[in-house]
Amino acid sequence: QAEDLTGKTVKFGAIVPASGPFAEWGRANTVALKMLEKQVNEAGGINGAKMEIVIYDDGAKPAQAVSMLRKLADDDQVLAVAGPATSSAVEVAFPVANQLGIVSVSQNSSKPGVAAANRPWGFRNTVDEAKLARLVVPFFAKTFDVKKAAIIYDAKDATASAAGAKIFPQILADNGIENLDADTPISFNTGDLDVSAQVTKLRSLQPDAVVLSADYSQAITVLREMKRQGMKTPVVGSTQLMSSAILAAYPELPIVAPTTFFAGLDVPAVKTFTDGVTPLMRAEKNLPGTIEPSLFDANIYEIVSLFAQAAKEAGVTAAPADLAADRTRIRDYMASESDFVGLGGKVRFAADGDAVKSFFIVQAKDGKWTSLETACSSPEADACAQ
Amino acid sequence: MGVSIFIQQVLNGLTLGAVYTLIALAFSLVMGILGILNLAISEIFMIGAFIGFSLIMSGVPVWLALPGAMAVAAVISMVIARIGYEPLRNASHITPMLSTLGFSMILQNFATNTWGSDPMQLTLEGWLDTRFHFGLVSLSVVQIVVFAVTLGLCVLTALLIQRTDIGRGLRAVAENRDVSRILGVRPRRMILVAFALSGLLAGAAGVLVGLHYSVITPYIGVDIGLKAIAVMIVGGATNIWGALLAGPIIGILEVLTVAYGGAAMRDFIVYGMMIAILLVRPQGLLGGSSKTSGGRV
Amino acid sequence: MANVLEFHDVDQSFGGIKALTDVSFDIPQACITGIIGPNGAGKTTIFNVITGAYRPDRGSVRLNGQEILGLAPYRIARAGISRTFQNIRLFASMTVWEHMLLSQAPRTPMLSRILPSRAVAERGERMMELFGISAVRDRIAVSLPYGVQRKVEMARAYAMEPKLLLLDEPVAGMNHDEAEDLRQTLQGLRDKGLSILIIEHDMRFMMNLCDEMHVMNYGRKIAGGRPAEIQRDPAVIAAYLGEDA
Amino acid sequence: MMSSYQAGLVADGSILLLGALSVYVILSTGQLSLGNAGFMAIGAYLSSWLTVSAGMPLTPAIVVSAAVSAVFGLIIGFPALRLKGLYLAMATLGFGEMVRTFFLNFEPTGGAGGFSGMEHVPLWYILGWTAFVLACVMICERTRWWLEIRAVNDDELAAGLVGMNTTVTKLMAFMTGAAIAAVAGALLAHQNLYIEPGNFGFDRSTEFVLAMILGGSSLAAGSIVGAALLIMLPELLRDFVDWRIAIFGALLVAVLLVRRQGILDRNVFGLAKFWRRAN
């Protein structure tokens, strides 16, 4: 059915935070995308057409994310966009995606309900924190024999505060775990260096476990303070904790989190990806020499791979006149049951726009993440079957 | 239990307050005297932290890393004085403030590109890692170092400003450049001195913060910087001792709000208190009263 | 003749300094009244009390019988007292012409301040002519020579259509001829009914100008009367004029 | 025809221009406000709540928000009367941070999770408001009333002594500035369709000040240039990738050094007048 597109170019866009507080994410994302572009084109492109990924930086700022989405859609005439990353940017960008009729797929955003509110063009290749937490907490409680726990969260981060203030308390209650700070929640603000007061308070509650709902860069501050105050309570958190940087913060402490990807995962596709991209990232001047690909790199790699597959199979024409039709084709392909296989297994998108994929419950141990258990983000049986 | 937690919290607050005090001093050296808000001080503080970190990580002892980072910070501050302040001295006081904002962007971008945006972590070893325990209360050697250095630098700065010709010269330049020149003061040199001193203090604060919290990112400057400005204002920008009083007040207030209220309300309380103090004492707690501003008809 | 201003029993101190002690005098309508005295005697302080810049410890100041002590400075100005400053205070961003427009604004209602007005423009022109500053109308006022700035200040003060004009050392920085011109201008204004209170150290100028004079020393009024009497008063000679004056 | 990308930039620029004007009006009386993002937040949240939860049409919602924000301007303006220079700037900064923290904790408008559900406004609507506000300010600038505002800036004491009610002037400036910032906030909310407390931080307030000072703080028209520059520059510097922000900062310093009174100043117009008269 697909026509031969030799000589043409199929363009996709990507919006990454390559400057500002998440610069490292964006810069690593860029490396992963460049690699993918090369791989696809070396393998014959998209039905003969060259694939091109136009990458813009939004500095994790909502206004710039929107500008870039418009620029990609209008000036660059891309067929679909990967990104933006942060939930704040996504909240503003998805309505514009709907307005313009172009797919926008976030690689990071895990704030509950964002894609669901922006049908039909907004998607997220992430799993809602609520779904993950529901499976992680019981597992964690059993493993560490948790009867009472205390929650600490980043009140300024929309995702972390939604999880910390609403989702985790509910899940603790559902699992019969006493929430020690239910009345006076312990929180801090993004960018805080000093969380000594919070940790002193946590310590004074003497919990069996600490629920840490924060982005890893903020979580490190908390873990460090726990270390300084000699607090040895196991920690459980959300996907936001996933980063190799967490591993160095408090190596003696068991830290458990859910994720759909981590660099040491023993799956062939992941190994190939990691082995391919790690040296490229480490060769970049603006990235640290010890960097490892993160969950977000895997996610954005999957997103554009999926675009490529959609373009191939749904038969885009890459003709300027068919732009709107091509975009719709990609959207329809994404919304339908497909057989796309990502790095960690099958990936599809539920009606709420979020990914359905398998995930792993991992624990930090000896400076690495170790997988403890595999699960599926969808309650339906075999939704994640390989 | 309740009491020792409280004491621990007060100690936490004092440590935080000491950090604020140092940065507030750095601000007030240029603001209290020259009347300009050097927003880049936040970033100089951050760079100081990174330089200190890098030096310590590469094996330089702390007693050498501290002055090293302070020196680098002072040089950056002097560059800002020459390029970002001097040529703009005749413009309204907002213009140099914005040019220092430009420098903050440069410094932050530089740090992101040099050290990455992810947190940089330091593992302390040897005597620095020691902690003393008094029942449930604990105090680290680094905390003691933070207190001692803060107090020492405060006293030195105050002596310099209040007891020497340099202090008078600085105030003269601030009030009227031409008049100070016909009295023999060299404005360019004076301003360089003020900026250098302020850089030294910010750099010291950076290293101490790095040591104490042992995690830093290129973005630590902004929030702490704003708080430090609040501390300077609460204490009274024209009085060096103001920062020494207001730093611990704000530090403890902040920590106690977090401990017994909630972090979410913290900034609300802190800035609310700042405004309240300004309403009662428009020149800050120790700032000279408006009488000394010298206006008469 | 009625008094425009009655300044009665005023004490003013600053910390330990008694700037005015029990000072009283009246300013008759359509008269030029002078205040002289050594440096720091309290002359400018009298102006500051009248215009509301200072709140005295005690006393009463009445403008046409109305108490004005305690009113906000802008209210006193609107009630008809305008002044110049010993340390010239012009608006740094404004041209001479803008000073003329501005000074007429406060007494008019809001709406007329927004709409352009021919009457205001005409009065502005007249003020500049009166004080001889039309030639510099578009210059930023503070960049003018010292003496010219004084004239701008006077024009600004007079443009407010005051009942009482307070002048603090107006001829400082003017040469003899300019002072003479100013004397004639001021006497002309007096003849049209304006009351003027003036501080000046130039005795020759004052003798020719004033209808009446008060002498201050160390915060107290030591003499008052016609210029010729003042000039012969031994207390005044000792405190202020010196033997050879 | 404008692409939607360009249209988006124009909308962003208009909103920034309104923000800059809100600072300009207050600064004209010599008071630096570093808290206008707070007024903007009030406008954004209140107008959004009115349109989404109370079902009010947008234009009256904006007017109401502006009025409420003006009341807050009055409340913050009163204490501001006692403060001078950077002390005042800090108090306004504190106010801005307090408003932000308030919305962070205020669950009825979503707290940290933000607020959404607004209807999109067309570009012409944003431009209309901007043009209206700009025209008002520029007309005021030519009146004698504006001379009073400048007089308060130049020498507050002398202004009082030559008969100006400086208290009223300063408070009016604060109220007007607060109202304009609220309009900017309302337009932002209905342009982005999602707002969160993080949108209204210190960086937003400084951006306003920056736009105004860069463009020229002695006349409203300057803010147009400043806002345009601030919106365009980051886009033009995209090629520099990693060093984009540093280069932006350096250019900023360079512009300030070359034109320390801002890109436009009163003389530009003064010259034009001079030219006309000469011919």
Next chain:
Amino acid sequence: MILSVHDLKVNYGAIPGIRKIDFDVNEGEIVALIGANGAGKSTTMRAITGLLPFQGRVVYRGRDLAPMHAERNLANGLALVPEGRGILTRMTVEENLRMGGYLRRDKAQLETEIVATYERFAILGERRSGIAGFLSGGEQQILAIARALLARPKLLLLDEPSLGLAPMMTAQIFDFISEFRKQGLTVLLAEQKSKHSLAIADRAFLFSMGEVVASGAARDLAEGSLIRNTMMALV
């Protein structure tokens, strides 16, 4: 000759401040610069002192002065009492006087001279720890002159020193100055009130529209009708 000025020219942007000024001052003299408003007296003084960029030559004690070096010129003994007094209003009277001796090394001697100043001008003594900005206009003028003399200048430039001074105080100030003259002080004086300054000056130069239009012994100028005529012609 302690100072000679050749072809001095200063512009304020597009506005000419002075066009062409030539004059000289001999060691130990009092020289008066007189002329109407805007004639350029203040501009000349500020340029010589090193506060303004200028064209032309200023030769002070045999050496050419570079523009804009007020600090260095003071170190070489050239002090200015500026128009408008230039008091540091936020400092105390005592601190202002101390600033007068900022460059002096003999701080002990300076202290005794400050005490002597207080004795001579009782007003300053009474207010030594008061904020200078609150002094009356005349008191500030006294402070400014006293402060300049504490720098031990060789050449003192006084811009309208009698501005705001009561007649007796003017006399006292000039007494004070003539005392310093005996110790080798030279004075350059700018005054509007020609009568006043001509009475104490040795020589005078008449300025008009930024140029020197007449000069001579002060006594001659005072008596002759030259000033009056020149001024009339130019106004």
